[in-house]
Amino acid sequence: MQNDLMPNFLKNRSYLTPNRVAVYFNNRQLTFHELYERSVETAGKFQSQGVRRGQYVGVLLKNHLDTIVVLFALQLLGVRAVILNNRLTSSEIIWQLKDSQAAFLITEKSFADKELEIRDMIPTLPTLIKEQLDSLPMETPDIEEEINLGDVCTIMYTSGTTGKPKGVMQTYGNHWWSSVGSALNLGFTDSDCWLCSVPLFHISGYSILMRSVIYGMPIVLHESFDVEKIIEDFHSKRVTIMSVVGTMLTRIVDFIGEEQLPQSFRCMLLGGGPAPLPLLQFCVAKDIPVFQTYGMTETSSQIVTLSPEYSISKLGSAGKPLFPSQVRIMLDDGRRAQEGETGEIFVKGPNVTPGYLNRPGAMLDRTKDGWFSTGDIGYLDDEGFLYVLDRRSDLIISGGENVYPAEIESVLLSHPFVKDAGVTGQEDERWGQVPIAFIVIKERIAVSRNELELFCMERLAKYKVPKDFKFVEELPRNASNKLLRRKLKGEH
Amino acid sequence: MQNDLMPNFLKNRSYLTPNRVAVYFNNRQLTFHELYERSVETAGKFQSQGVRRGQYVGVLLKNHLDTIVVLFALQLLGVRAVILNNRLTSSEIIWQLKDSQAAFLITEKSFADKELEIRDMIPTLPTLIKEQLDSLPMETPDIEEEINLGDVCTIMYTSGTTGKPKGVMQTYGNHWWSSVGSALNLGFTDSDCWLCSVPLFHISGYSILMRSVIYGMPIVLHESFDVEKIIEDFHSKRVTIMSVVGTMLTRIVDFIGEEQLPQSFRCMLLGGGPAPLPLLQFCVAKDIPVFQTYGMTETSSQIVTLSPEYSISKLGSAGKPLFPSQVRIMLDDGRRAQEGETGEIFVKGPNVTPGYLNRPGAMLDRTKDGWFSTGDIGYLDDEGFLYVLDRRSDLIISGGENVYPAEIESVLLSHPFVKDAGVTGQEDERWGQVPIAFIVIKERIAVSRNELELFCMERLAKYKVPKDFKFVEELPRNASNKLLRRKLKGEH
Numbered sequence: 001m002q003n004d005l006m007p008n009f010l011k012n013r014s015y016l017t018p019n020r021v022a023v024y025f026n027n028r029q030l031t032f033h034e035l036y037e038r039s040v041e042t043a044g045k046f047q048s049q050g051v052r053r054g055q056y057v058g059v060l061l062k063n064h065l066d067t068i069v070v071l072f073a074l075q076l077l078g079v080r081a082v083i084l085n086n087r088l089t090s091s092e093i094i095w096q097l098k099d100s101q102a103a104f105l106i107t108e109k110s111f112a113d114k115e116l117e118i119r120d121m122i123p124t125l126p127t128l129i130k131e132q133l134d135s136l137p138m139e140t141p142d143i144e145e146e147i148n149l150g151d152v153c154t155i156m157y158t159s160g161t162t163g164k165p166k167g168v169m170q171t172y173g174n175h176w177w178s179s180v181g182s183a184l185n186l187g188f189t190d191s192d193c194w195l196c197s198v199p200l201f202h203i204s205g206y207s208i209l210m211r212s213v214i215y216g217m218p219i220v221l222h223e224s225f226d227v228e229k230i231i232e233d234f235h236s237k238r239v240t241i242m243s244v245v246g247t248m249l250t251r252i253v254d255f256i257g258e259e260q261l262p263q264s265f266r267c268m269l270l271g272g273g274p275a276p277l278p279l280l281q282f283c284v285a286k287d288i289p290v291f292q293t294y295g296m297t298e299t300s301s302q303i304v305t306l307s308p309e310y311s312i313s314k315l316g317s318a319g320k321p322l323f324p325s326q327v328r329i330m331l332d333d334g335r336r337a338q339e340g341e342t343g344e345i346f347v348k349g350p351n352v353t354p355g356y357l358n359r360p361g362a363m364l365d366r367t368k369d370g371w372f373s374t375g376d377i378g379y380l381d382d383e384g385f386l387y388v389l390d391r392r393s394d395l396i397i398s399g400g401e402n403v404y405p406a407e408i409e410s411v412l413l414s415h416p417f418v419k420d421a422g423v424t425g426q427e428d429e430r431w432g433q434v435p436i437a438f439i440v441i442k443e444r445i446a447v448s449r450n451e452l453e454l455f456c457m458e459r460l461a462k463y464k465v466p467k468d469f470k471f472v473e474e475l476p477r478n479a480s481n482k483l484l485r486r487k488l489k490g491e492h
Numbered sequence: 493m494q495n496d497l498m499p500n501f502l503k504n505r506s507y508l509t510p511n512r513v514a515v516y517f518n519n520r521q522l523t524f525h526e527l528y529e530r531s532v533e534t535a536g537k538f539q540s541q542g543v544r545r546g547q548y549v550g551v552l553l554k555n556h557l558d559t560i561v562v563l564f565a566l567q568l569l570g571v572r573a574v575i576l577n578n579r580l581t582s583s584e585i586i587w588q589l590k591d592s593q594a595a596f597l598i599t600e601k602s603f604a605d606k607e608l609e610i611r612d613m614i615p616t617l618p619t620l621i622k623e624q625l626d627s628l629p630m631e632t633p634d635i636e637e638e639i640n641l642g643d644v645c646t647i648m649y650t651s652g653t654t655g656k657p658k659g660v661m662q663t664y665g666n667h668w669w670s671s672v673g674s675a676l677n678l679g680f681t682d683s684d685c686w687l688c689s690v691p692l693f694h695i696s697g698y699s700i701l702m703r704s705v706i707y708g709m710p711i712v713l714h715e716s717f718d719v720e721k722i723i724e725d726f727h728s729k730r731v732t733i734m735s736v737v738g739t740m741l742t743r744i745v746d747f748i749g750e751e752q753l754p755q756s757f758r759c760m761l762l763g764g765g766p767a768p769l770p771l772l773q774f775c776v777a778k779d780i781p782v783f784q785t786y787g788m789t790e791t792s793s794q795i796v797t798l799s800p801e802y803s804i805s806k807l808g809s810a811g812k813p814l815f816p817s818q819v820r821i822m823l824d825d826g827r828r829a830q831e832g833e834t835g836e837i838f839v840k841g842p843n844v845t846p847g848y849l850n851r852p853g854a855m856l857d858r859t860k861d862g863w864f865s866t867g868d869i870g871y872l873d874d875e876g877f878l879y880v881l882d883r884r885s886d887l888i889i890s891g892g893e894n895v896y897p898a899e900i901e902s903v904l905l906s907h908p909f910v911k912d913a914g915v916t917g918q919e920d921e922r923w924g925q926v927p928i929a930f931i932v933i934k935e936r937i938a939v940s941r942n943e944l945e946l947f948c949m950e951r952l953a954k955y956k957v958p959k960d961f962k963f964v965e966e967l968p969r970n971a972s973n974k975l976l977r978r979k980l981k982g983e984h
Contacts, residue, residue, distance in 0.1 A: 005840075005862075006816050006842075007815075007816075007818055012815060013815075015812070015876055016799070016812050016813075016815065017799065018875075180672050180676075183675065183676065183680070184672075184675070184680070184706065184707060184708075187679075187680050187681040187682055188675070188676070188679050188680055188681075189679040189680075189681055190679055214676065214815065215676060216676075307508070307509065320507070320508050321508075323499075323504060323505075323508065323706065324498050324499075326499055348497075350498075370497075383510075384507055
C-alpha cells in the first residue's frame with residue numbers, strides 16, 4: 001500500500017462531516033460542505049485563467065473568509081501557494097515573487113497600490129483580484145482526489161543570517177504531522193473551536209486552517225487582533241483554544257482585569273518567542289491555561305510544547321517535543337550536550353521542512369545526520385524539558401514577527417552614504433523587542449536619522465524599520481571580520 | 493528529513509509523560525516509566541538468550557500485565573512478534589510457528605501441555621517461559637531508539653477462502669495510522685481510559701495497547717470478559733471507552749438492566765461483525781453510546797466507523813472511513829458502484845497491511861490499483877455511509893472470532909472416511925453464529941458424529957469445531973465444481 005497517499009484533505013472532510021461548521025467569520029459561517037463547494041468553484045475560476053497543478057502562485061491577502069476559500073482552492077488544484085506577508089513592502093514582495101517564479105499573483109483591492117508597483121516591476125505576472133473572481137468564467141476544475149504527503153503545499157519566506165529571505169517548503173505531510181502531533185499533545189474533542197487572529201500568511205495562522213480540516217473542527221477567524229471582539233467570541237462561539245504571541249497575551253490579560261475566561265476555554269497556545277516570566281506567573285495565578293511552545297516556519301508550527309501537567313512546575317520551559325518529533329542539544333565541539341548543558345538546539349521529525357525553494361545548499365548547511373540546526377540556543381533539564389535561552393543567533397522577535405538583522409543591514413548598506421551598518425534588538429514594552437541600527441557614515445558626509453528611516457520605509461516592512469539609528473565610528477567585528485551583533489549594544 | 497523514522501513509541505512515551513498510568517491490571521498499575529523500565533529489563537533477558545532484531549518470535553500468552561511487558565520488550569528489540577491465538581490447538585500453533593520460521597516461542601506455565609506438544613514437533617525451537625524469566629541473566633539490551641514505520645511489528649494469522657491461515661504483516665506504520673485515524677474520529681482527551689477485555693492476540697486488543705502508548709492513555713486490562721468486574725471498573729477506573737463484540741454488548745446490556753452506565757463512559761466501540769439491529773436500537777434507547785465499526789486483521793483494526801453524530805440516523809451502518817483511509821464498492825464487471833449499488837468492499841490507506849508473510853502472491857491476488865479487496869459485500873448510501881451486508885463470502889463470526897469454513901473443511905477432508913465436506917454458519921443466540929458441517933461419507937462406510945467431533949477437537953480450536961454434523965448424499969457445487977456454501981443450508 002502507498003503510505004504517502006491520502007484523500008484530499010478538504011474534500012475528505014466535506015465527505016466525512018459535511019454539516020459541521022468549518023469557519024466563523026464576522027456574522028457569517030460556512031460548513032465543511034459549503035467551504036468545499038465554494039473552494040471548488042473558486043478552483044474552477046482559477047483554472048479558467050490558466051492556473052495549473054505544480055505552479056507556484058503568490059497569495060497577497062488579509063485574513064478573510066475568502067482567503068480561506070482561495071487557499072483551499074489552490075490545494076484542490078495541487079498548486080503551491082507562495083503565501084506573502086502583507087506587511088512587506090512592494091519591493092520585498094517582488095523579490096519573493098521573482099524568487100519563487102510565481103505564475104500568478106492572487107490579491108485583493110485593498111492592496112491596489114502594491115499591486116500596481118508589482119505589475120510595474122513584473123509586467124508578465126498575471127494578477128487575479130479577489131473581488132473580480134465572480135466575473136471570471138467557471139471551468140470544472142481538475143481536483144486532486146489524492147494528495148501525496150511529500151508534495152509541497154505552501155511556501156513561506158523567512159530570512160536568516162544571510163540577508164535575503166529564503167522560501168521554506170512546507171509539504172502536505174509537514175502540515176499533517178504537525179496537526180496530528182498537536183492533537184496527540186493537546187487532545188481533541190468535538191466541542192473544540194480554535195480562534196485565529198494571527199495572520200494566515202504566517203505558519204501560526206495557516207496551521208490552524210490545516211487543523212480545522214484534519215480534525216473537523218470549527219475555527220473563528222478574525223481579520224486582526226481586537227481584544228474586545230476576541231473575548232466576546234470566547235463566549236458566543238465557545239472558543240476552547242487560541243494561538244497567541246506574548247504581546248497579544250499581555251493585552252488579553254490587561255483587558256479581562258478581574259474577570260475570568262469562560263470555563264470552556266482550555267488552551268492559550270503561546271508561540272513567537274519566549275514570554276516574560278511575570279506574565280506567565282500572572283496567568284497561572286489567574287487560571288489562564290497557557291501552553292508555551294517553541295517552533296518556527298521550518299517546523300511547520302510548534303515542535304516543542306509544554307504539556308498541561310507541567311505548566312506550573314516547569315514554568316518558563318518550552319516543554320517536550322510533539323510525539324513524532326525529537327529535539328537534542330549539540331555542543332560546538334560536535335558532542336551531544338549532557339543534562340543542563342547549553343548548546344545549539346537541533347530538531348528532527350516529519351513536520352520539519354524538506355528544504356528551501358531552489359536552495360538545496362541552504363538546507364544541507366543546516367542539516368547534520370538528519371537533524372535540523374535551528375541556530376537557537378538552549379538546554380534540556382534532567383527530565384528532558386527544553387529551555388530556550390536565545391533565539392537564532394541574532395533574531396529579533398517584534399510583536400510575534402521575526403526580524404532578521406542581516407536583512408535590514410543589507411538595506412542600510414545599499415544607501416550610498418553608509419559605510420557600515422549593524423542591527424540588533426532592544427527591549428520594548430509593547431512589542432517585546434524592536435530593531436535598532438548602528439551606522440558608520442562614509443567620511444566627510446552628513447546624513448540624518450530621518451533620511452535613513454525614509455530610505456528603510458521604502459524598502460522594508462514597517463516592523464523591520466529600525467526604531468533608532470545610532471551613529472558610531474566603527475562596528476565590533478572579530479578577527480575574520482564577522483560582525484559581533486551582541487557586542488553592538490554593549491560597546492555603544 | 494526522513495519521514496518514516498519515529499522515536500521508539502514506548503521509550504518516547506516514557507520520556508514525554510513518565511508519570512501517567514499506562515496499565516491497570518487487577519490491583520496493580522504501572523506508569524509509562526515503570527512499563528518502560530520493566531520492558532527494558534525483559535528485553536535484556538530475551539537478548540541474553542539470543543533473541544535478536546528482525547527475528548520472528550512466537551508469543552503464546554493470556555491477557556496479563558506481563559504480556560504487555562513482553563510485547564513491548566519485543567518492540568524495543570525490533571523483534572517481530574508472531575502473536576498466537578491461545579485458543580488454537582497445538583497442531584494449529586505448530587503450523588504457524590513453522591510457517592513464520594519463528595526463532596523462539598515465549599509462553600507461560602498454564603500452556604505447559606501445548607508447549608510439550610510443540611517442543612515434540614519442533615525440537616529445535618527454544619522456549620522462554622514467562623514465569624522463569626527472573627532466573628535468566630540480564631544483558632543491557634540494544635534498544636531500537638528509532639523505528640521505521642515500514643518495519644513489521646506484528647504478525648497475526650488469519651485464514652480465508654484457501655484453508656490454511658496466512659500471516660498478516662502489520663507494520664509500525666499500520667498501527668500508528670490506525671491509532672491516529674481513530675483519535676481523529678473519536679477525539680481524545682487526557683481523561684480517556686480504555687478497557688481491554690478482548691484478547692491481546694487479536695488486533696482488537698493489540699490496537700488498544702498501541703493507542704495507549706501513542707496517546708499516553710491508561711488502559712484497564714482484563715484477563716477475560718467478566719461482565720461484573722467490567723462494570724465495577726467502569727466506575728472505579730473511570731473508563732471512557734471499551735472495545736466490544738456483539739455478544740459482549742448483549743451481556744453488558746443484560747447485566748445492567750435498569751441501571752445506566754456512568755456519565756464518564758463515552759464510547760462502546762463495536763467490532764467483530766454486524767450487530768443485530770434490535771440490540772443497537774435498545775442501546776440508543778438506553779443512551780449507551782455504541783460506535784459500529786468495520787475492520788479486519790488486514791486493516792490493523794477498524795477502518796470504517798460510525799461517527800457520534802450519526803449513531804441514530806444511520807443505525808445499522810458501519811459509518812465512514814477513518815480520515816487517512818478510503819473505501820469504495822466495486823461491481824463484478826470492474827465498474828465502480830453507484831450510490832446504493834451492492835458490490836465488493838475495497839479499502840485503501842496507511843493502516844492496510846503491506847501483505848502476507850512469505851506470500852507476495854496472496855497480496856497481489858487481493859490488490860487492484862492499490863486497493864485491497866476485503867471479499868465482503870456491501871454498499872455506500874447517498875451520503876457515503878457504508879452498509880456491510882455480508883462478511884467475506886463464507887466467513888462465520890462466532891463470539892467475535894473469525895471462523896473460516898475452508899479451514900474446517902480441509903480438516904474434515906483429511907479424515908479417511910470423509911468423501912466431501914462443506915461448512916457454513918448457523919445463527920446462535922449466544923455466539924451470534926456457530927459453524928455446522930455437511931458431510932458426504934465414502935461408500936459402504938459408517939462414521940458417527942462423535943467420531944468426527946473428536947477428530948476435529950484434536951486439530952481445531954474449540955470455537956471452530958462444528959456444533960452439528962449433517963450427513964448428506966452430495967454437496968451443492970457449481971459448474972466449475974466450486975462449493976456453494978450458501979446453498980448448504982437451503983438444500984438440506
